Amino acid sequence: MKLTTQENTTNNQSLLKRYNECRQITEEICEPLQPEDFVVQPVAEVSPPKWHLAHTTWFFENFILKDHMPEYKIFDDDYHFLFNSYYETEGERWQRSERGFLTRPWVKEVMAYRDYVDEHMAQFISQTTLSKSIIDVLEIGINHEQQHQELLVYDIKHILGINPLFPTYKTPISKSEEVILDQNFLDVAEGIYSIGYAGENFHFDNEEGEHKAFVHAYRIQDRLITAGEYIEFMEAGGYEDFNFWLMEGFEWAKGEKIKAPFYWFKEGGVWKHYTLGGLEEVNPNEPITHINYYEADAFAKWKGKRLPTEFEWEIACRQYEPTIPESANFLDQRSFRPMPRVGNSTQFFGDVWEWTNSAYAPYPFYQKVDGALGEYNGKFMINQMVLRGGSFATMKNHIRHTYRNFFHPNLRWHFTGLRLAETI
Amino acid sequence: MKLTTQENTTNNQSLLKRYNECRQITEEICEPLQPEDFVVQPVAEVSPPKWHLAHTTWFFENFILKDHMPEYKIFDDDYHFLFNSYYETEGERWQRSERGFLTRPWVKEVMAYRDYVDEHMAQFISQTTLSKSIIDVLEIGINHEQQHQELLVYDIKHILGINPLFPTYKTPISKSEEVILDQNFLDVAEGIYSIGYAGENFHFDNEEGEHKAFVHAYRIQDRLITAGEYIEFMEAGGYEDFNFWLMEGFEWAKGEKIKAPFYWFKEGGVWKHYTLGGLEEVNPNEPITHINYYEADAFAKWKGKRLPTEFEWEIACRQYEPTIPESANFLDQRSFRPMPRVGNSTQFFGDVWEWTNSAYAPYPFYQKVDGALGEYNGKFMINQMVLRGGSFATMKNHIRHTYRNFFHPNLRWHFTGLRLAETI
Amino acid sequence: MKLTTQENTTNNQSLLKRYNECRQITEEICEPLQPEDFVVQPVAEVSPPKWHLAHTTWFFENFILKDHMPEYKIFDDDYHFLFNSYYETEGERWQRSERGFLTRPWVKEVMAYRDYVDEHMAQFISQTTLSKSIIDVLEIGINHEQQHQELLVYDIKHILGINPLFPTYKTPISKSEEVILDQNFLDVAEGIYSIGYAGENFHFDNEEGEHKAFVHAYRIQDRLITAGEYIEFMEAGGYEDFNFWLMEGFEWAKGEKIKAPFYWFKEGGVWKHYTLGGLEEVNPNEPITHINYYEADAFAKWKGKRLPTEFEWEIACRQYEPTIPESANFLDQRSFRPMPRVGNSTQFFGDVWEWTNSAYAPYPFYQKVDGALGEYNGKFMINQMVLRGGSFATMKNHIRHTYRNFFHPNLRWHFTGLRLAETI
């Protein structure tokens, strides 16, 4: 990721303010949980909330305090082994799939760990002349924790959502009114466009290396696909007709007996789904979510269209939504759900991450940075698909036109959706 | 199991006292735990402590209060689905291997469930003329909960013991002095003996049907095998020499890279093991424990002996230890560990369950009882081996000369050990 | 196994005759096969026919010729690695589950291996004064090959039977007429009986150690259970009613969606099954076969009875069928199927192996022999159930009243069946 870019005049106090706000939001997300909710791991890709709380803290301790604050004493020597995620550079670590077996340290101990590191970070940021490279790591640390905030929302929903008691995480904000959805497409002209991050602010290494790409003329939908449209696909037998599916997707759906998005089931002829506000009837005007790449791709084919590439998404978004709208549905709003489109909102930003038809790959000028942080993005560039635009669980100041999220095509516990595209 | 046997004169008050004591001990066992410890399930055979607390409560609610106390209202309709263990008669249930994914109900809710059921049970026992069949079910319920007390100790040790922080469950009682161990064997003469339960008190259906069995003359060790003797086996290359092993056992050890009992590892040339008192050096005078049937059998063969059959164990125990000694190391003593032999103790009772060379099978007069409780024992009579004598996690009033415990031969998270035998 | 017992006066020529007959029958069994049939392994417990041909040959080469015929030259050094089955004493070996991946040596090379060993064996037996211990190994080798003859029939049926073309192995002998089956039981009095092999002829080590056993009075069915009776069980919902099943069996049947014996399926309302004579309608008068222990046990419980123990089987068989009847349906008859009962035949011998309710365990005086042949039986004495009486794929001169066969309770590709028993 970009390790430099901050002005020399960076005000340490504003950095500390951002650090504290970020740390506080993480804890706010966990506030509705009981201690029991913090420890389990129902599937390998979900981590116990306690683990997120500790791992994000370890990131600051390990990459900043340990090496740069001479008087700092490690909080607990065992935590390095327990809370390293995947950094081979940092040595042996507890196996990912067994995070849900660790009852100790307790939540209270983890919170004490957070407090301890926060106090030292406050001291460190306030009293030190921060070098550019340390500011860069601090920025990464904050953005890293924002990514875990989003994962926390995914994982909390999974932990509560597989429970037959369907516990409510938080009563959500009231739903918006009925809306009429047009089927409009936005045109983009053939040409060479600039792709990737070109500015001076923080960004990840995977967006770096502004470069040129040619695209043929295309059209892209001006909004997200809704749950109602997806129900049409289901009711038209979409899950049973192999013609719309990638072979791996069709075998996944048959093998797992999948007939609907994750968290959905039919009761008394009505589609219901578990939401963070509890069990609800599906609102057909909400953006569809909890579908994987296979499902998004099959839906697009059923519609006679396709998913956009990540370049097409980025070019169109820049052209039609040059700045992030105030009203976009991000974690800042605490809606905890995707919201029906209001007016002519393009929905490029917020609500749900949008699957693109682009495999996650390095840009032409991609350079892996040295050391542990070089493991941040590059080593995942295989068998994953790019998603764009952020979701209701993303902080607004975390997202960008050039931001590249990525997941394996079979996963769907995160907040995913799609819009259609076609070559003209 | 035996559904009748109580005298008509049974005093309801004494029954209630036993019920309350039993329920209280279960909670005492959980007292050192944090809420986080109550929910996880590191392997399929371990259940979360919270689940034991609720399941034993559901047993009384479901088999007594629901049908026999007219004014009783079910505490929570979902609990029947969540806390039924394996009774097909009782309908669908949450999958055993996923018990560790349920964070709700919380521990506090489960404790409220216990209180609610305990209150109604107190009322029911105090105010009702209890029929013989209800008393029988109540007896089963108490004995059932005692079995779960023992499982709780196994499972708590597993949950804490796989944690690299090696948390202490409870500081154990001080260890006894060094002892000299003789290698004596007790002789039993050839003949026809009576096997199985013949009295009037509570016992399980699998011990019922007193019957005759012929045994050839044999000798049986007068004490348990110690950790020190087991270390000799290990150091003689016991785990590497197929000659001592059943083929399935040898493949298990090779496949899992097993070189020592569960919870053991070598550090700085010294054998250590996790105990409920925390990490310790192995005391060579303690009975060996946490070995499975394959290991017990291999050890016996290495010694040029064999394991006793369950009949041989029962006959010898009855002959040489006609009553359970006061000093036997049971859960009543809260030692939470097997103890070195004191004096000439036979160690037939308490400390560790003893593997026998008998597959778990029905006795000649075995009759399955009707209804759900008929599923209690009989349906497990395949691929399991019988263990005898109880452990430090067994309540003394739960065990008998005729008591048959049973486990699959590959398991070893429970408190297991052995003594040797040979045909003369 | 019993290593001595042959009279010093054993005639080498008669030994050679028996050796040659045995070897010839193995090849006769394979005669209907095409080269392609010799190499595949559809499940781990099935071995390719080619492997049986070579392994039985390796047995004689390795345990007799290699050490005792000085001028003998090993046919091919690689065969020791390829065709050792499970003898750890004999070193590393090709993995069992991958036997079906070996296309070389071809069948012709394997047949050349057989010829080469047979020539040397003929020379060795004719020209040598055979010591008692060599005669013993030779006896084991012949009996070992007879066991593989039986396995060959199981495995050939499996290989052909899963093929949707349902190829015919061999046109079987014509079926016998309709018969009326009574439901008679044979009484056996309470008492001490002698169990195990006591004579001077060949027998395996697992039958050795004649010893006494007490049995309570019981009754045992005077014939095998038929396919027609089993259909009644199926049609009464036997596979769906957990009350009749061991838990592991019920979970097996549910998990594998088992609703009928192996090789059975319903077509147009009629039960058909693959037989070595091709696809046929089930003849209700034939003994039921291809059921595992779980199914046999469930059937017995559904009938309100139980399976006999292996002691009960042996005692009754000795009492009611003191010598093996001429008419018994063994491999000698080349019927290649179980046959309907004729007259009052007890069917103790031949047709199908009978599941008993006895886990495979050592007898009280069991002694493992030294060396590789000590691995023959003893190391399998866990998690397996004893079967008695032989099948239509057993040579008559291979079986005895005391013969103990054993298989895991979940398997059913072999020729299994049952008769009922009950304690009086």
Next chain:
Amino acid sequence: MKLTTQENTTNNQSLLKRYNECRQITEEICEPLQPEDFVVQPVAEVSPPKWHLAHTTWFFENFILKDHMPEYKIFDDDYHFLFNSYYETEGERWQRSERGFLTRPWVKEVMAYRDYVDEHMAQFISQTTLSKSIIDVLEIGINHEQQHQELLVYDIKHILGINPLFPTYKTPISKSEEVILDQNFLDVAEGIYSIGYAGENFHFDNEEGEHKAFVHAYRIQDRLITAGEYIEFMEAGGYEDFNFWLMEGFEWAKGEKIKAPFYWFKEGGVWKHYTLGGLEEVNPNEPITHINYYEADAFAKWKGKRLPTEFEWEIACRQYEPTIPESANFLDQRSFRPMPRVGNSTQFFGDVWEWTNSAYAPYPFYQKVDGALGEYNGKFMINQMVLRGGSFATMKNHIRHTYRNFFHPNLRWHFTGLRLAETI
């Protein structure tokens, strides 16, 4: 795939000649095999040779003769079920992973099937006025069989190569002399280039839709990486240093204990590998092969370079090797191995397929064709990487500059290699 393109003037006789040649080469490839070699399937991605022989035949029977030759009679009704590969349109089929369990039909029956279909195809092609759409399917059928010729070579090598006897498939041509390998790179200028097939001849649908792509200036190696260079990587600890690896690749290598290419092992300090000519010392001048995408990518990173994209490969190949050289090492030469570079050969064509850093995805103008043949390519466009250039097992008239092969990144039983690239 392109369903039209043939001139109306196509001479049926030349079509028949090409058909016959293609069919004959398939059989020539199988000529060195024994019947036993035709039936096994050591891993799911390998098919038994017999299956390839029958499946390619079924393709002509099913897509041409069945529908277009009125008097044609299906050879065997069961073959449709047995030899359909993955066409959902064509209904139920035998499971891919169980192809190795089918011993029937025998090889001789399959050869009779081939003869039967060939006779009818000869008749059909000779006597019919072929419509353009039928010619298109015939072209696909021939190209399809050429793909299976290549798979046959992969699969035969796998079947023979895992056999500890290391049988020789065919004595290969003699090796060329030692050569000196330079490290030259070919420059390609930044610009918009045309990608994809634009001509009138046969090509697959996945290359269709000529379109424009922008590439930044780059350099690409003028030859393949050799075994000797790969050994340097191995000896520099390449397999142990996570810095060079994608995370999935590193976990694959650790999990499977991979330390070298497939078929390689070290004996007496020397690297050997199984080749179709038998076991050999590795020739350091031969192109490296049998490495998967993870290994190719790790090697490139170790060299400080990267793999080319498929666009970069196609552009450079067209620029520097505008026509396929006569000397390229294709199946036509029957070398059955990759060959050391001769002179300044670019090695773009033949020898080994080259991994590119491009995920297999649809081109902008990609259109799936209707019917079963629409399943040919499109449904595999996920989780696979593109390879370019053909191998020694490819027919020369099968390959093109625009030809896109694709495999999952973890596979390596096929003939794979790489060349390096870098952005300037």
